[in-house]
Amino acid sequence: MMAGVGSGEWGAGTARHRFDSLKWLGVVVPAVMALSLLPAPCSLWAQDLDRGKELYERWCAGCHGDTGAGDGEAAAFMLPRPRDFTTAVYQVRSTASGELPTDDDMRAVIDNGMPGTAMPGWADKLSGGERDDVIAYLKSFSRFFQGAAPKPINVGRQPGRPSEDDLADARRIFVDELQCVRCHGDEGRGDGASAPELTDDWGFPIRATDLTRNWIFNGGGTVEDIYMRMRTGLDGTPMPSQSDAVDAGVITDEQLWRVAQYVRSLSPDDPPQRRDVVRAALFEGPLPSGPEDTLWDDVEPYYIPMVGQITIKPRWFAPTVDGIWVQAAHDNQNLTVKLTWNDPSRSPDPEWDAFFQGIVETLTDVDAPHVGEQGPDRIGVQFPLDPPEGLELPFFMGGDPRHPVYMWQWTSSPDRVREGTATGMGSFAPIAGAPQVAHSATFADGQWQVQFTRVLVPADPSVAVPFTPGEPLPIGFFAADGTGGEGGVRGSISAWYAIYLDVPTPPRVFVIPIVAVVLSAGLGFGIVWRAQRRERGA
């Protein structure tokens, strides 16, 4: 195309394409610039609204509703509710409080979902083009998107790793300056003084996030994500924007980054991994005497994920407790098991009555009317009463008539544990005679710690399971938060896991490998030596 250039002769007339680049620039570029003055929402240029509508109705409308109002058929089962697109109020943004999200903001939430809620990530299900078509259709639900495209806020760079002093100053800001603890609580578990009265913009009860679980933060759990949520606020929720406070000099932008680093430090480095076997450590000396005994610091915790009980009616789709930490120890005489879980309310708590009423009105119409009062908090621990045959385990919800379970049922009020057997939910039969399991429960800063202790060999093994070191035993859990509307069969449950009481490592475990290595090496050397001897001799 550029044949004429460089050949030294412009006017030769022999080249078929006399491409004059200067003339091209002089005409085309001004035309393009003139066209660019036309207002155009750039992101909708190439999108197919019809395909977006079709995809929305197939994948999204079941929760988000046909008119995008967050009132799909499944919405009644959910808290938090699906987003209402008609108000154009979006939580996860890179724009200022009250502004619309950018296209990239919407792409991120559709791709990644909102962990901890019913919104899944769609990166595996929708192509980029399909997702962008859906976004174009979502915007059609609100006239606010017809205005100018929103611009992200200016964000500086995260400062380097915080020193101990940086974190201490950030903690001071978290408590005294920004007063995050008013809602999020002293340890960040969502049990602040104002937490019981929080509602979202649609009047549904909403919890201040438990800041120790960054893997389910809306918008992500990195330092950058946390910083952005504080700068922009989460629209539609009580969480405000700190941008005005930074502009007014209450804190500097760097201090806000440090607060984000501090908040990140409240969660573990990596999300907890699910493991199938809880090891009960073998103690030579005394066992921990209570949940706050520092002897527990050396015992490995195991994370047991919990899900809402949706098998037996009335079902429960929005549980409070979504995981418990389990530690166990034994000394060949007694087994002690400690459960730790976060719950912002110590139920029943009159301060949380309005929150409880909000839950009752929002969620429990689905299957059955709810009892009118907050119940206590509950934990249940169950084991199969009889040794399991092969892979057949009792029904994971309280056993069944052919496979009874042995259970410890603890309530917070009255603070007691009941010991007994069950052949299904609602069929609990307390043990006759004095209970053999002892317990101790403490609640502080939005966290329960409950410890159960029992002898390994029960007096009557027909109604209580023996714990045998070296033999794994299935174990399962149930939890309920009274303030959250839970109780009876409403609550969260775990699948069957296993508990294994450690035995001392037998000496043969160390001796046999050494013997094997010596024998193999000896045999190997012997063969080589004989072969070399034969060679020399030949």
Place this chain on the structure above:
Amino acid sequence: MRRFWVTSCLFAFLGCGGGDGGSGGGGGAAETAPLGNASISGMVMFSGDAPANPAIDMSEEPECAAKHTDGPTNPIVSVTDGHLANVFVRVVGGLPGGPYPVPSEPATIDQNGCLYVPRVVGVMVGQTLAITNSDPLLHNIKAVPTENRLFNISQPRAGMTSNRIFTAPEIMVPFECSVHGWMNAYAGVVEHPYFAVSGADGSFTISGLPAGTYQVEAWHETLGTQSGDVTVEADGSATLTFTFGG
């Protein structure tokens, strides 16, 4: 082929960058003379026994509780000697067409003693609303409108001022504080300046009107809305009374 790609890229870069030709309107318009000199002076009455306002438990905020010597109550229905305060009164019909100049002075709302002061405020479309915190503790001022964009601002310290502007008329924009659930306020956003809020003595004045007949509406947060007509002569004044029942 290269021509095609270069031209397309130019379109993409320039086209996406554009589209923002319009600049915001907004406050700071020069003050001009009022349309007239007539005024409506009025009174809002309350008939019947005033309902008792609920007490507020401010035990979590001793610095706020200390500002209420009589034990704080939530002034939802504020009646003094049969006069009703915090009624938002505005002209809804009979005005000559706009646009009306937007004052450069902001309307104000303050957080003091863990209550909004005033509870009801009027502001013009495009006029600045200055939000201040006079309490030495955290408030977040959260506006939950339907015709305007929301905002939710953390004001953790006394002396902070945040300015916001509403771009569309709305009766009324609710404000709330997430930290203190009893706090509520309302802003009436109007395209013209002919509005007022009744004081503790129930009185209100709307001035600067040309002669004419006007339809007026009075809004209360729980007692509903009432209407009335009034005619004013040039340079004159007319009275208008609203009575809300218990």
